[in-house]
Amino acid sequence: MIRFENVVKRYPGEATDAVHNLNLEIESGTICMLVGPSGCGKTTTMKMINKLIRPSSGAILIGGRNIDTVDTIELRLSIGYIIQDTGLFPHMTVGENIAVVPGELGWKKDRISSRIDELLDLVDLNPKAFRNKKPNELSGGQKQRVGVARALAGDPPIMLMDEPFGALDPITRARMQDEFLRIQEKIRKTIVFVTHDVEEAIKMGDTIAVLKLGQIVQLSSPMEILSNPSDPFVSELIGGRNSLKMLSLMRCGQIMKTLSPAEVEEARGSPQGILGMKATAQDALSEMLRTGERFIFVEDERHDVVGVLDFENLLERVNRHGITS
Amino acid sequence: MNFFEFLISRWPTILSLTLEHLFIVFIAMVISVTVGVAVGILITKNQMAARIVLNVTNILMTIPSLALFSLLIPVLGIGKIPAIVGLVAYTQLPIVRNVYTGIMTINPAILEAARGMGLTEKKIMRTIRIPLALPAMMSGIRTATVMGIGIGAIAGYIGAGGLGVYIFQGISRSSDQMVIVGAVLISVISILTDQFLGGVQRKLNR
Ligand SMILES: Nc1ncnc2c1ncn2[C@@H]1O[C@H](COP(=O)(O)OP(=O)(O)O)[C@@H](O)[C@H]1O
Ligand SMILES: [Mg+2]
Numbered sequence: 059m060i061r062f063e064n065v066v067k068r069y070p071g072e073a074t075d076a077v078h079n080l081n082l083e084i085e086s087g088t089i090c091m092l093v094g095p096s097g098c099g100k101t102t103t104m105k106m107i108n109k110l111i112r113p114s115s116g117a118i119l120i121g122g123r124n125i126d127t128v129d130t131i132e133l134r135l136s137i138g139y140i141i142q143d144t145g146l147f148p149h150m151t152v153g154e155n156i157a158v159v160p161g162e163l164g165w166k167k168d169r170i171s172s173r174i175d176e177l178l179d180l181v182d183l184n185p186k187a188f189r190n191k192k193p194n195e196l197s198g199g200q201k202q203r204v205g206v207a208r209a210l211a212g213d214p215p216i217m218l219m220d221e222p223f224g225a226l227d228p229i230t231r232a233r234m235q236d237e238f239l240r241i242q243e244k245i246r247k248t249i250v251f252v253t254h255d256v257e258e259a260i261k262m263g264d265t266i267a268v269l270k271l272g273q274i275v276q277l278s279s280p281m282e283i284l285s286n287p288s289d290p291f292v293s294e295l296i297g298g299r300n301s302l303k304m305l306s307l308m309r310c311g312q313i314m315k316t317l318s319p320a321e322v323e324e325a326r327g328s329p330q331g332i333l334g335m336k337a338t339a340q341d342a343l344s345e346m347l348r349t350g351e352r353f354i355f356v357e358d359e360r361h362d363v364v365g366v367l368d369f370e371n372l373l374e375r376v377n378r379h380g381i382t383s
Numbered sequence: 384m385n386f387f388e389f390l391i392s393r394w395p396t397i398l399s400l401t402l403e404h405l406f407i408v409f410i411a412m413v414i415s416v417t418v419g420v421a422v423g424i425l426i427t428k429n430q431m432a433a434r435i436v437l438n439v440t441n442i443l444m445t446i447p448s449l450a451l452f453s454l455l456i457p458v459l460g461i462g463k464i465p466a467i468v469g470l471v472a473y474t475q476l477p478i479v480r481n482v483y484t485g486i487m488t489i490n491p492a493i494l495e496a497a498r499g500m501g502l503t504e505k506k507i508m509r510t511i512r513i514p515l516a517l518p519a520m521m522s523g524i525r526t527a528t529v530m531g532i533g534i535g536a537i538a539g540y541i542g543a544g545g546l547g548v549y550i551f552q553g554i555s556r557s558s559d560q561m562v563i564v565g566a567v568l569i570s571v572i573s574i575l576t577d578q579f580l581g582g583v584q585r586k587l588n589r
Contacts, residue, residue, distance in 0.1 A: 110498060131502075134500060141492060141496060141499070162502065208500075
């Protein structure tokens with residue numbers, strides 16, 4: 059668990075605090091998104107966790123220990139760090155880049171080597187093909203994958219990610235987000251993720267901290283932020299169409315009505331409008347609009363229809379969260 | 384006597400002067416590179432020191448080479464020692480400056496990643512900054528060496544030997560052929576060295 063207690067950062071010669079009296083608690087194994095406009099203090103907040111920036115006052119605790127009492131190098135070796143520019147070392151191969159932290163941790167050669175393969179597999183890069191490539195031979199998306207693998211190399215409990223997918227094209231970005239969530243399901247790290255993209259925050263976050271001028275204006279779940287923005291600043295940041303965004307957070311599998319075998323038999327006749335369990339309610343709505351029907355069927359991984367989702371169902375789900383804007 | 388007959392008849396002298404020239408420049412460059420690289424790395428730790436050192440090496444290079452060598456005579460006498468000292472002083476600037484800027488102009492994102500991952504400043508210098516600065520360092524060494532070969536001719540003027548001897552003797556005896564032989568050989572050595580070091584530099588760039 060990471061905890062900020064009344065943390066203030068004022069850069070020398072500045073008239074105002076870059077981070078002002080920040081209190082924040084990040085649960086172990088969750089993704090906390092720091093979101094807000096450029097210059098609101100996201101990066102400053104994040105870099106205080108691995109001591110790249112020292113707070114002017116206040117304390118930061120990791121697992122109950124004040125990080126001031128932890129050796130800086132030791133602390134950083136236990137925190138994965140990923141930045142937008144990747145910061146891959148251009149003179150080292152992909153494998154050598156990944157090996158840096160394990161090397162510092164004093165791992166044996168064999169262990170490092172198998173770790174490199176394991177991580178490249180995890181980020182969906184063929185180890186044989188990519189181990190010995192240099193960073194300048196990689197595409198933007200591949201570089202970020204290696205960045206993720208490198209940050210995970212020492213198996214740190216915490217990861218800091220500063221707009222990691224910000225420089226990628228929208229399609230690659232969406233893919234990286236999906237894959238990263240899939241990886242996180244397996245590795246369950248405590249992640250602090252900085253972004254200025256609200257859509258990304260909503261999609262990736264277990265909790266979202268909205269920052270404005272160095273202060274947290276709202277700290278809550280994505281659903282809560284959408285249904286209950288705490289003030290006009292947050293509403294404006296979300297930028298409307300909240301109901302649609304809420305639908306994108308619901309999975310068909312979670313909100314469908316389960317069908318009896320007899321009903322499944324009946325449904326078999328209509329081949330139109332079938333989605334997987336992991337599809338979002340937004341996908342469901344889009345599918346209804348496309349087919350002109352007020353319902354869609356939901357199927358499991360074996361393509362057996364297991365449930366149904368109808369339009370009234372969606373209406374009720376959204377209304378239950380009480381849209382206020 | 385045409386040029387080639389001249390070359391053949393004076394062959395033993397020309398060869399020994401060439402070897403002497405190469406020897407002086409080689410020794411000077413070994414010292415210059417060692418000192419220059421060390422100084423270039425050291426001054427990255429202190430901005431004040433960096434400014435002073437870069438200015439001094441800059442000034443050294445603006446002193447006309449002939450004057451620099453002459454100034455060394457009262458201190459070190461004549462011969463190979465003052466010649467080598469002069470060459471070292473003269474070729475410091477390109478080496479020190481390139482080592483310094485090579486190390487200081489690393490992409491900040493790379494340094495931030497290295498620090499954030501938990502590398503010490505020492506480790507960053509050794510495993511990130513210096514390897515990434517190698518092409519820039521090599522380019523400085525290349526410039527300095529080619530300069531050294533040319534300026535090495537002036538060593539002949541203070542009794543250090545080398546191909547400069549032929550040029551200065553040629554001038555005093557009004558022998559065009561001697562001057563041309565000295566000048567052409569120095570040019571050829573410069574070009575070959577430049578090509579060779581350029582190749583090394585390109586290899587480092589990859
Ligand atoms: N090194 C610095 N010196 C002075 N001011 C800084 C420095 N770094 C950031 N700032 C200022 O602090 C504020 C917060 O910056 P930052 O944390 O980088 O914001 P964000 O990551 O949200 O865009 C900005 O106003 C920025 O100009
Ligand atoms: Mg930032």
